[in-house]
Amino acid sequence: MSPIALAAIIALVSFLFLSKFLKNVHGSKNLPKGSLGFPLIGETISFLRAHKKEQGAEWINERVAKYGPIFKTSVMGTPTVIIVGVAGNKFVLGSSDVVFATNRPKRISALQGKYNIFELSGSRYRLVKRAMLSFLQPESLQNYVKRMDELVTTSLLKEIKQKDTIKIVNFMQKLTFSVACDILFDIKDEATKEAFFGDFRILFKALGSFPIKFPGSAYSRGLEARARISNRLLPILRKRKEELSTGVLSSTNDVVSCLLALKGENEESISEAEVVDNFSILLIASHDTTAILLSLVVWKLSRDKQIYTKVLQEQMDILRDREAATIEENLTWVDIQKMKYTWQVAQEMMRMIPPVFGTFRKALEDTNFGGYDIPKGWQVFTVAHGTHMEKDIFSSPMEFDPSRFDKSSKPIPPYAYIPFGAGLHSCIGNEFARIETLTTIHKLVTKFEWSPVYPDETITRKAVPYPSMGLPIKIKPRIQT
Structure with a gap:
């Protein structure tokens, strides 16, 4: 194809896109x-x-x-309104499904499935x-502590066997994935x-890649991994369906x-595709964000002796109390x-470095906020750092200060601290993540000593x-005194 012909095609595509784009905003x-940036790609x-480059906050600011x-602006091929602040968080995250729907870019939906709970x-919904909540309620969570403790202990001992250096990020990813599966x-x-x-790691890498389909691209590998996950899950799914029908297995x-x-409302069963999509999204949500948090906490403890000493003291006090009471070995x-x-x-780590940068929602009807129109079909985007680093909410926001979250401290306004989202679509697994994080840190600091490479x-x-x-950290068993 000649350069002139190619230029003509690009010009035509750009014209058609702009026509559609302008039509989309007509009436606003x-x-x-x-x-709105460049045609097609926006910004x-x-x-x-x-x-x-970890400069998303600067881009917004x-x-x-x-x-x-x-x-x-325009990102991921869609005109977008970005809203920063507590009022904006409440407007977007607290609105009903009639006004906004979860709107993950199509490239992400293709990887996670169009029937997952976020869609x-x-x-x-x-x-x-x-x-999902039936497995994440307090009474259920209490029963998970012992098993989590066993899995964390086994995984740590297995990881350090015959080696004195481990990569915390990879270990935490494997650990949290194993806990969720089990x-x-x-x-x-x-x-x-x-x-x-292995396939979920490929899939997760694809989530942050540019959505170009060609052999060998990260995005294409992610789609292939997604297909393998589905094919591997279907036999498990069908076996459990049979066991449910014969009474061998309970729905609990x-x-x-x-x-x-x-x-469903008409007594119809949920489809296999819906089960696969929600299996995938829950496994991603229940392991990767927790692995991020655990890695960041260990990173902080490795760099800040004062914080580490306070955490160690709290955890050793709990261990000594258990030993003095001669109660069962596992945490309760x-x-x-x-x-x-x-x-x-x-919590302070999540304030300063939120595991999830922001949330996309889609306007289902024409609406407005702050005196501006938001047309139907546009997406809106809220960012956690917009309020997490607001000095009127968190004094000296660049300082690492866990006491902000002490109950005796100044109350944090609703919709100001949103590492787990907020409103109707807040993360349903935040307590599961808390228990897993605390169990893992307890075992790590009370049973081992380490230093960063x-x-x-x-x-x-x-x-x-x-x-x-x-x-990577150099790690060895702690000598108990």
Whole structure:
């Protein structure tokens, strides 16, 4: 094809896109200030580049300084309004499904499945959410502590066997994946877990890649991994469906069995595709964000002796109390509730470095906020750092101060601290993550000593924030005195 012909095609495509784009905003007379960027790609490239360099906050702040806390842009091929601030968080995250629907970019939906809970709304969303919540309620969580303790202990001992250096990021990813498979999905076979884990890591890398389909691209590999996950899960799913029908298995056994037993408004069963999609999204949500948090906490403890000493003291006090009482070796729900300072450290890490940068929602009808119109079909995006680093909410926001989350401290306004989201679509697994985080940190600090291989290791964000070198540490059993 000649350069002239190619240029003509590009010009035609750009013209058609712009025509559609302008039609999309027709009738909106007071759009927020901002730039829609280039035809087709908008500001997607600069948005993703900043995100990967851990400069997403700077990208947002530059535009807030120029246009204000409500501005328009175009990312992932869709016109977007970005809203920063508590009022904006409440407007977007607290609105009903009639106004906004969860709107993950199509490239992400293709990887995670169009029927996953984050894509659902209305009665279907409530149906699936109730099923998942039945495994994440306090009475269920209390029963998970002992098994989590066993899995963490076994995994740590296995990891350090015959070696004195481990990469914390990789270890935490494997650990949290194993815990989710075992406790939530009753998948205990190590070979099966390993196979799933490998494909989920490929899938997760694809989430932060540019959505170009060609052989060998990260995105294409992610789609292939997604297909393998589905093919591997279907035999498990069908076996459990048969066991449910014969009474061998109860719907309370695991999340997959519970989803298979669901009935919709017309008594129709949930489809296999819906089960596969929600298996995938729950496994991603229940292991990767917790692995991020654990890696960041260990990174902080490795760099800050004062914080480490306080966490160690709290955890050793709990251990000594258990030993003095001569009670069972495994942690209990009561022990978890005593780990107040350790969880405050985790909360402060999530304030300064949120595991999830922001949330996309789609406007289902014309609406307005802050005096500006938001047209139907546009997406809106809220960012956690916009309020997490607001000095009027968190004094000296650049300082690491876990005491902000002490109950005696100044109350944090609703919708100001949103590492787990907020409103109707807040994360349903936040308590599961808390228990797993505290159990793991308890075992790590009370049973082992470690030092970072790279004391000056920084945090990088490739879809999500992680220590840039994988956080290798030299580790050895703690000598008990």
